[in-house]
Amino acid sequence: MEGFRNGPVTDHRSSAAAVFPLPNSLYNHHPPLPDDSDRGKPTIWVYxxxxAAILFSFAFIALFFFVLDYFEEKRPDFRLDSFSLSNFTITNGSHVSMIAQVKLTARNPNYAYSLDYDHIVTSICYKHQQLSHAFVPPFSLKKKHKTSLVAEFAGDGMIAVDKWVADGIHAEIGANGRVGFDFWFISSIAWANDTSTADTLKVWCRDLAVDIPTNGSAAGRLTGKPKTCQVGEGSDSRNYLSDYYD
Structure with a gap:
């Protein structure tokens, strides 16, 4: 008994652990901490x-401008396609005589409105002074349509011009065989959505270089390509129309 008591003391727990090692999970009984690296990042639904919000905004803006453009009242477009001239003479008394034909293309750029033209007067001018005038029958233009117009001038020498006009024309013919004319188209115009009132439309095509042949009976023609005309509205042209239409 004494030998047993005085003998070495053995730790049976260490021996058991050495023979039967315990798994690590039993030593580490704290749960793993969550990974904070993904915190604060937006999810795919945010993107x-x-x-979607950006696309919707662009679609709304495009629709808004489309509707605005669709219902906006736009002025018509005019293009002078050809200008032919014959029998052009200026007498000593500064009276002008000519036979001329002007062809135009009129286009209605509106999506929602038709246009009605009436009381149409056209003029051939030299530096704002009228040399001859002609009437064009009334016509209408449907939405996004265009049409061709012809103005026939048959001056009989009844229009007298100032001396500076005659001198200027003769000087241009002597210099290069051509004259720079202006063409005017003035009419009343009514929008199909409001036929109760009519505006006055004025169209002008400036600096039309027309060859003038030395033989007065030969035809002179517009040089260069067809020309886009300027279009405007104003009450100043109503007085002009009143000279021809009561």
Missing amino acids: VLLV
């Missing part, structure tokens, strides 16, 4: 909603 989806952001892209």
Whole structure:
């Protein structure tokens, strides 16, 4: 008994652990901490909603401008396609005589409105002074349509011009065999959505270089390509129309 008591003391727990090692999970009984690296990052749905909002905004803006353009009242477009001239003479008394034909293309750029033209007067001018005038029958233009117009001038020498006009024309013919004319188209115009009132439309095509042949009976023609005309509205042209229409 004494030998047993005085003998070495053995730690049976260490021996058991050495023979039967315990798994690590029993030593580490604290649960793993969550990974904070993904915290604060937006999810895929945030990007989806952001892209959808941007696309919706662009679609709304495009629709707004489309509707605005669709119902906006736009002025018509005019293009002078040809200008032919014959029997052009200026007498000593500064009276002008000519036979001329002007061809135009009129286009209605409106999506929602038709245009009605009436009381149409056209003029051939030299530096704002009228040399001859002609009437064009009334016509209408449907939405986004265009049409061809012809103005026939048959001056009989009844229009007298100032001396500076005659001198200027003779000087241009002597210099290069051509004259720079202006063409005017003035009419009343009514929008199909409001036929109760009519505006006055004025169209002008400036600096039309027309060859003048030395033989007065030969035809002179517009040089260069067809020319786009300027279009405007104003009450100043109503007085002009009143000279021809009561």
